[in-house]
Amino acid sequence: MTADLLSGNHFEIFGLPARFALDQEQLAERYRELQRAVHPDRYANAGAQERRLAVQRAAQINEAFQVLRDPLARAKYLLELHGVQVDDGQNTAMDPVFLMEQMELREALSEVRGHAEPQAALARLFQDISARIQDLTALLGGELDRATPDALRQARDNVRKLQFLGRLREEALELEADLEEGLG
Amino acid sequence: MALLQISEPGQSTAPHQHRLAAGIDLGTTNSLIASVRSGLAEVLEDENGRFLLPSVVRYRPDGSPIVGYDAKAAVVQDPLNTIVSVKRLMGRGVADLKLLGGRLPYEFAQGDSAVPRIRTAAGEVSAVEVSAEILKALKHRAEEALGGELNGVVVTVPAYFDDAQRQATKDAGRLAGLNVLRLLNEPTAAAVAYGLDRGSDGVIAVYDLGGGTFDISILRLNRGVFEVLATGGDTALGGDDMDRAVAQWIMTQAGIGDDADHAQLRRLMREACAAKEALTETEATGLVVERMDGSRWQGRLTRAQLHELIDPLIRKTLSACRRALRDAGVAVEDIREVVMVGGSTRVPRVRELVGEFFQRPPLVDIDPEKVVAVGAAIQADILVGNKPEDEMLLLDVIPLSLGIETMGGLVEKLIPRNTTIPVARAQEFTTFKDGQTAMAFHVVQGERELVSDCRSLARFELHGIPAMVAGAARIQVTFQVDADGLLSVTAREKTTGVQSSIEVKPSYGLAEHEIERMLRDSFDHAREDMELRRLREQQVEADRVVEALEAALATDGEALLSRDERAAIDAALLAVKQARQGDDHLAIKRAVEALEKTCAEYVARRMNTSIQQAMAGHKVEDFGG
Numbered sequence: 001m002t003a004d005l006l007s008g009n010h011f012e013i014f015g016l017p018a019r020f021a022l023d024q025e026q027l028a029e030r031y032r033e034l035q036r037a038v039h040p041d042r043y044a045n046a047g048a049q050e051r052r053l054a055v056q057r058a059a060q061i062n063e064a065f066q067v068l069r070d071p072l073a074r075a076k077y078l079l080e081l082h083g084v085q086v087d088d089g090q091n092t093a094m095d096p097v098f099l100m101e102q103m104e105l106r107e108a109l110s111e112v113r114g115h116a117e118p119q120a121a122l123a124r125l126f127q128d129i130s131a132r133i134q135d136l137t138a139l140l141g142g143e144l145d146r147a148t149p150d151a152l153r154q155a156r157d158n159v160r161k162l163q164f165l166g167r168l169r170e171e172a173l174e175l176e177a178d179l180e181e182g183l184g
Numbered sequence: 185m186a187l188l189q190i191s192e193p194g195q196s197t198a199p200h201q202h203r204l205a206a207g208i209d210l211g212t213t214n215s216l217i218a219s220v221r222s223g224l225a226e227v228l229e230d231e232n233g234r235f236l237l238p239s240v241v242r243y244r245p246d247g248s249p250i251v252g253y254d255a256k257a258a259v260v261q262d263p264l265n266t267i268v269s270v271k272r273l274m275g276r277g278v279a280d281l282k283l284l285g286g287r288l289p290y291e292f293a294q295g296d297s298a299v300p301r302i303r304t305a306a307g308e309v310s311a312v313e314v315s316a317e318i319l320k321a322l323k324h325r326a327e328e329a330l331g332g333e334l335n336g337v338v339v340t341v342p343a344y345f346d347d348a349q350r351q352a353t354k355d356a357g358r359l360a361g362l363n364v365l366r367l368l369n370e371p372t373a374a375a376v377a378y379g380l381d382r383g384s385d386g387v388i389a390v391y392d393l394g395g396g397t398f399d400i401s402i403l404r405l406n407r408g409v410f411e412v413l414a415t416g417g418d419t420a421l422g423g424d425d426m427d428r429a430v431a432q433w434i435m436t437q438a439g440i441g442d443d444a445d446h447a448q449l450r451r452l453m454r455e456a457c458a459a460k461e462a463l464t465e466t467e468a469t470g471l472v473v474e475r476m477d478g479s480r481w482q483g484r485l486t487r488a489q490l491h492e493l494i495d496p497l498i499r500k501t502l503s504a505c506r507r508a509l510r511d512a513g514v515a516v517e518d519i520r521e522v523v524m525v526g527g528s529t530r531v532p533r534v535r536e537l538v539g540e541f542f543q544r545p546p547l548v549d550i551d552p553e554k555v556v557a558v559g560a561a562i563q564a565d566i567l568v569g570n571k572p573e574d575e576m577l578l579l580d581v582i583p584l585s586l587g588i589e590t591m592g593g594l595v596e597k598l599i600p601r602n603t604t605i606p607v608a609r610a611q612e613f614t615t616f617k618d619g620q621t622a623m624a625f626h627v628v629q630g631e632r633e634l635v636s637d638c639r640s641l642a643r644f645e646l647h648g649i650p651a652m653v654a655g656a657a658r659i660q661v662t663f664q665v666d667a668d669g670l671l672s673v674t675a676r677e678k679t680t681g682v683q684s685s686i687e688v689k690p691s692y693g694l695a696e697h698e699i700e701r702m703l704r705d706s707f708d709h710a711r712e713d714m715e716l717r718r719l720r721e722q723q724v725e726a727d728r729v730v731e732a733l734e735a736a737l738a739t740d741g742e743a744l745l746s747r748d749e750r751a752a753i754d755a756a757l758l759a760v761k762q763a764r765q766g767d768d769h770l771a772i773k774r775a776v777e778a779l780e781k782t783c784a785e786y787v788a789r790r791m792n793t794s795i796q797q798a799m800a801g802h803k804v805e806d807f808g809g
Binding site: 039 | 366409563566569575577578603606733788
């Protein structure tokens with residue numbers, strides 16, 4: 001059988017080094033080139049078999065692109081390539097300081113509605129969350145590059161923290177939507 | 185090595201001749217068909233020079249259908265047999281009827297089918313059959329204008345259509361005898377019409393307010409690639425609702441009660457629509473309505489009053505715009521242009537509020553009623569193969585999350601909304617009883633957590649799971665959404681590799697045997713032979729496969745195939761051509777299947793080659809071949 005060219009990992013599909021740091025422009029450019037080659041629209045006149053194959057290939061490329069373009073998903077994926085599972089249900093003990101901060105952030109979020117200027121309060125909260133996400137993401141790059149057992153453990157913990165912050169950010173976005181609808 | 189092709193005088197050297205393709209905007213209120221002729225996309229007119237076809241079907245006393253203006257003229261006189269706005273019923277269940285903007289002026293048959301059936305002079309008809317009549321009328325118009333049979337069409341759907349609504353649209357195309365190359369989202373079609381015109385890169389918003397549906401899409405244009413970032417909307421909100429709001433107001437003012445009959449309601453809707461249109465020009469308009477008892481009511485509607493009635497509806501659309509921007513991760517300031525689509529964007533108040541929201545005047549220079557059909561025609565022309573060098577590519581998204589029902593009536597999301605399609609996600613399941621050989625899934629679409637708040641798409645039953653102890657089987661179920669936004673499900677037991685069979689029960693769709701029956705019925709009318717039709721379908725598929733394969737072999741058969749492989753393919757190809765000469769549709773089908781099997785390896789190699797070419801120069805190491 002012919003080797004499946006897309007059987008490699010997500011980085012190999014795009015011909016990119018398996019690193020956390022990544023050129024988004026380059027990724028997007030190669031994504032478009034690959035889709036131009038395999039997208040089902042290119043095979044609209046082909047036989048049923050070729051059309052099915054095109055759907056599968058295009059789906060594979062979409063999947064790889066979704067993972068690589070999102071820093072958190074990319075970090076999780078790199079950890080998996082290193083044999084580290086993020087959501088294995090083990091070693092879930094979190095840094096108590098971080099948990100404390102999370103509780104404070106959640107409290108701040110729940111108090112937004114009662115605030116005299118809810119939108120301003122929410123904007124401040126967004127800034128706070130974004131800054132934390134940025135700091136953690138910066139750490140991740142170095143840890144994943146070093147890739148020592150110790151560094152990978154740290155990276156895993158930081159990915160978990162980022163998941164917390166990501167969920168918080170989602171909830172803040174939903175609240176923002178609610179507030180806007182209320183004004184609408 | 186370049187090959188020189190020597191042609192006889194008067195013969196074309198082109199690899200294949202120009203194929204006939206068309207784009208169809210199957211609208212709630214009006215439908216259109218457009219085609220690319222001498223490089224220009226144009227909407228095709230009827231023999232009276234009208235480009236719109238009212239989406240109205242009337243079944244005459246003898247059961248024969250008429251479509252368009254003549255049908256529309258009979259709306260008041262024959263409301264029960266004259267079906268308007270059928271698009272609202274596409275992919276809907278009997279239970280949904282109540283939610284569709286109050287009273288529908290038809291009689292629905294009581295039956296056990298999941299699909300509502302309207303009782304007419306032609307018997308009971310489903311929305312798919314009514315839509316197929318509209319498509320047939322458009323097909324006829326195009327084939328008259330273009331002078332030949334259509335090779336393929338692109339049919340547009342609201343971006344927000346769920347799987348059942350898309351499937352219903354595709355079924356209608358099939359019933360109308362069309363080769364539907366693609367279902368294209370209406371806003372994406374509009375973006376194509378504008379984007380190619382302007383060749384400008386950046387993020388654009390498409391605001392599409394039709395008669396019965398609203399869509400908002402945020403797209404990024406980048407050198408011919410149209411990437412949909414997010415889409416949202418409401419499949420039950422449109423210009424009709426504005427008319428209804430005005431009609432309600434008139435009823436209140438004129439003291440017309442809820443007991444008004446169908447004909448009266450139709451008259452009121454017409455009066456309301458006329459008033460809405462008049463107010464685009466003037467500040468106030470007069471109204472005259474005849475009551476049931478024959479007495480007349482006269483009144484006046486000002487523009488300010490109209491705004492009061494319709495502003496809540498427009499604000500609803502703006503909320504959806506806000507959500508779509510958030511989903512796309514872009515701010516209002518990032519939007520380079522706002523494209524207006526749909527007849528209802530002619531209402532000045534809509535343009536005003538949309539312009540305010542996006543902080544820039546919206547684009548209206550392509551007729552908002554034509555723009556979708558024009559974009560669909562451009563894509564149809566490319567898909568049918570008339571522009572092999574064209575670089576345009578449309579990357580669309582799934583509008584609503586897909587999930588499955590889990591314990592306690594909760595939804596587990598498998599594919600979140602706004603994921604680029606095609607997409608495939610696999611999920612592993614196991615058995616919970618010893619020796620269990622079957623399993624049931626319920627697939628739903630929607631954003632809510634409870635199954636009861638989402639849209640039921642289908643129930644799948646898996647059979648043929650090898651009997652094992654509880655928890656030992658590992659069944660991988662793959663949910664795939666294709667480029668049309670349509671779902672398919674496959675399952676495989678991983679430890680044994682056994683492929684499980686899947687039985688699909690669409691919640692609001694037509695089962696395969698129902699479509700078969702409709703196809704048969706439609707031929708009884710046309711006095712055509714079902715067998716002949718099957719033969720024709722197989723011949724078309726055989727021709728398609730042969731043509732594609734011969735073109736492929738001429739390009740890279742030499743490079744990719746060994747002598748033996750080539751000989752096997754040539755033999756299978758010859759078998760298809762021979763079967764094609766005969767009149768046995770099953771024989772053709774078998775020959776095509778055998779050919780596809782023989783070519784499987786070659787097809788995979790070709791796809792790999794094109795991936796390789798796309799990545800040429802990027803790879804550090806060479807691809808293994």
